[in-house]
Amino acid sequence: MIKLLIAVLSGALLTTAFAPLGWWFVAFISPAILMMLWQQANRRQAIWIGYAFGLGFFSTGVSWVYNSIHEFGHAPVPFAVALTVLFSLTLAVFPAFVGWVQAPRQSTSQSNQSRAVFARYVLIFPAIWVLSEWVRGWLLTGFPWLQLGYSQLDTFFSTIAPVAGVLSGSWVIVVLIGFGFWVWSSTGKQRVMGVFGLLVLPIILLSLARVEWTDAVDKTLDVRLIQGNIAQENKWQSSWLVPTIDLYVGLTEENLDADLVVWPEVALPGRYSLFEQSVLTPLQAKLTQSNTDLMFGVLRKNEDGLHNALVRLNSDTEMYLKRHLVPFGEYIPFRNSLTWLKDMVELPSSDLSAGKVANTLSVGEFKVASSICYEDAYGSEVADMLPEANFLVNVSNDAWFGDSLAPHQHLEISRMRALETGRPLLRATSTGISAIVDHRGQIQSTSPQFELHVLKGSITPRTGATPYVIWQDKLIVILMLISLGAGLLLRRR
Known part of the structure; x- marks a missing residue:
């Protein structure tokens, strides 16, 4: 129960990463808390933790739906509240799905432990997060609001957007979190490689800031x-x-x-x-x-x-x-x-x-x-x-x-x-x-x-x-499917 409460609160906290507050660093902190909660969770627990996180996130982030329905649509208060809650409950399914996919299916042997850690944190977790945002953007006409990449508009982490769109900005955030957990959970050569990833990706993003695409x-x-x-x-x-x-x-x-x-x-x-x-x-x-x-x-x-x-x-x-x-x-x-x-x-x-x-x-x-x-x-x-x-x-x-x-x-x-x-x-x-x-x-x-x-x-x-104009969302979706597939195969070996 404590974990679910923390998940709800960390989801609600994520809303502050977006406008009007624009606390961009929270976009790294909040999903990192979620991953900490997921670390020792089995598949069933991971689903409920993800759902609680999504409930906290969407019930605060899209609370304005109530304004539209009641204040200006003149719907009765109970009806407006019910629709707003139902909307949040539905959207919370997406983080729950992320939790289910990233959770380990079975215990791994010591020899496969390092591969499984890399697959989970660097390949699977970022890929399924981005793919869930992509699906949310078109399923049942779509609701692409509050995709994580929007929170980085005023930072250099957004310089990848002209290449592969807002979803690539989401990937940058989550993969950096994944590299951090890889470093934390590994030793020796694996840890060095994780640190390398944490350093190289920001350098690439800083170099993209100098490119004039148009x-x-x-x-x-x-x-x-x-x-x-x-x-x-x-x-x-x-x-x-x-x-x-x-x-x-x-x-x-x-x-x-x-x-x-x-x-x-x-x-x-x-x-x-x-x-x-x-x-x-x-x-x-x-x-x-x-x-x-x-x-x-x-x-x-x-x-x-x-x-x-x-x-x-x-x-x-x-x-x-x-x-x-x-x-x-x-x-x-x-x-x-x-x-x-x-x-x-x-x-x-x-x-x-x-x-x-x-x-x-x-x-x-x-x-x-x-x-x-x-x-x-x-x-x-x-x-x-x-x-x-x-x-x-x-x-x-x-x-x-x-x-x-x-x-x-x-x-x-x-x-x-x-x-x-x-x-x-x-x-x-x-x-x-x-x-x-x-x-x-x-x-x-x-x-x-x-x-x-x-x-x-x-x-x-x-x-x-820009490259995004040419490829649109196809590039990031293809790359995430490859990352997810590679991660799942690597985890099963």
Whole structure:
């Protein structure tokens, strides 16, 4: 029971490694505590210890789910609590699975002990951790939130991300922990080899920090990100429609000296056709005259259904349709069985259709890789629009999360996409945190939360492709499968 309690607490502690606290070193301490608890545990014990760790981690790290369901979905408190707890209980299965795989199946002879220790700590444990994060990122549409690599964005441990993505950052953390346990558990030549691994990997990562994977063009873009600060409870109220339009149009007209103005996700709360003649056509004339591009979120109806869209407006019009919808937020899976859900939670846009094309949008001579809200959590989907795209734009409505951990975590996720692709990022949100991020994932400027704000700045578009853009997640997954297979074979010999 004591071990389970320690596991829960160490899992909860891991949340502090991520934004907003960003205590990156905890990402090494917390999994190391977990491995200490696993050391003498049998398979059954390892499963429960891993499950307790996951329960502590996810119940704190994604506690903002309650805000979305109750505060803004207006679900009854018991129902919101039950869904949040169920979500955490489900996610905790992944660390439990890691515990089951890494646990020794049988006692090993003294002659095989050193091989088994190396296999467990350096090959199996890091590989199955990363593979479990990868599976969590796509199973049942996926939830790639709080992958360990995100915690290292402001350290040199993240320099591997342009090579193999955020999952490779997770591997770096866990394999260094594994090397540490190998050193601790070994003697003689094995210990020397473990120390060698602990020293060489950071040196390689430091050398990667000097690599410029992409090239800057010889032109900058003057940009404006308009954060309207329309509260979620007001967004869909008819009394707020005209004030919302006046706010965004007025602030745009004040910033027509910029090359690009960006509004948040569904900044215009309704269908495109509602605003086309009365709002967008007059605004388009002004944009054309000043040669300013405007990107804004709106709902768009076509023959496939209603879409969450990002429109680029100047003398012509282009549109990107959101491809990866949020389950239970933008559509209801298993709709025939879950029709009662709409009676419990207010879901103003729960009947949306997914876009089918990863098309870029044009801003002057440059191409933009667009993502809407939660889509930027899927690195490979953003990379689908590269190397054609010269910079990234994410529009989001983080008002759903309220004053919780989620807006900070979401910005952290967006920053990783900039680092992986070697592209600057513009992030426009309804209530914050809007941001301008450089091609290394470093924040250039941000907006204050819950305030009306126009974020002004400039970016330099870039060309070329990082290794991650070419391989996406395939490289790290293949390497982890090889590591896992080699470790399991070595442990059985």
